[in-house]
Amino acid sequence: MSDEIDLRGLVCPEPVLRTKKLIDDESLKQITVLVETEINVKNLERLAHSKNIDLTSSKEGEHFKVILRRPERLVQDSDSDGEGRIAAASRERAGGVAESVGTVVFLGKNTFGEGDPDFSSSLLNVFLQTIYDSGHRPRAILMANSGVKLLARDSNVRPVLRQFEEAGCDVFACGLCVEFYGLKEDVPTEKITNMFSIVEFMMTADKVISP
Numbered sequence: 001m002s003d004e005i006d007l008r009g010l011v012c013p014e015p016v017l018r019t020k021k022l023i024d025d026e027s028l029k030q031i032t033v034l035v036e037t038e039i040n041v042k043n044l045e046r047l048a049h050s051k052n053i054d055l056t057s058s059k060e061g062e063h064f065k066v067i068l069r070r071p072e073r074l075v076q077d078s079d080s081d082g083e084g085r086i087a088a089a090s091r092e093r094a095g096g097v098a099e100s101v102g103t104v105v106f107l108g109k110n111t112f113g114e115g116d117p118d119f120s121s122s123l124l125n126v127f128l129q130t131i132y133d134s135g136h137r138p139r140a141i142l143m144a145n146s147g148v149k150l151l152a153r154d155s156n157v158r159p160v161l162r163q164f165e166e167a168g169c170d171v172f173a174c175g176l177c178v179e180f181y182g183l184k185e186d187v188p189t190e191k192i193t194n195m196f197s198i199v200e201f202m203m204t205a206d207k208v209i210s211p
Contacts, residue, residue, distance in 0.1 A: 002030040012176045013194035016043050023051050033066040039175050043194045102139035104205040107147035112211045127211055128160045140170040142198050148173040151187045
């Protein structure tokens with residue numbers, strides 16, 4: 001079976017959540033999704049990767065057409081007597097964030113605590129630089145609300161975030177927040193995520209640090 005769903009006009013993370021519901025229906029072998037932006041496509045790519053689903057996308061006029069196909073090996077697994085579903089779940093954990101993902105640093109604001117804005121901003125930079133210089137490598141650094149301002153071109157924190165990226169840490173910003181604060185030109189598309197992914201990272205982390 002297959003299904004097609006038009007998710008244009010929906011606010012993040014609705015496109016990902018609605019697509020996930022369809023993916024969870026194992027009777028659907030192919031899902032076609034219509035979305036508005038490249039950011040939506042990137043979010044669906046991450047979801048597909050975590051579920052071991054094949055994905056192709058194409059731009060059609062003012063929107064994108066995304067096709068998700070359940071690989072034949074997963075189709076065969078889901079038709080077995082339960083052992084296949086266990087194997088599929090194991091693969092999902094290996095490809096996504098379903099199992100514990102170590103330490104996650106969540107930055108819900110662009111300062112370290114409360115206080116003088118300039119000092120608190122500098123203190124956050126010192127905090128992150130200290131983590132890096134001490135050799136600690138969090139699994140991910142996630143930014144939401146005013147925390148996404150840390151990725152602005154003039155941010156004093158952006159260089160250390162780049163250091164974490166180069167060391168293999170995932171650095172993601174909430175897409176809804178990036179749009180709200182007018183930072184779409186500053187934040188690369190591949191660094192934009194959605195609230196569903198942020199929740200998954202935090203709920204499966206061994207530890208979440210939020211200064």
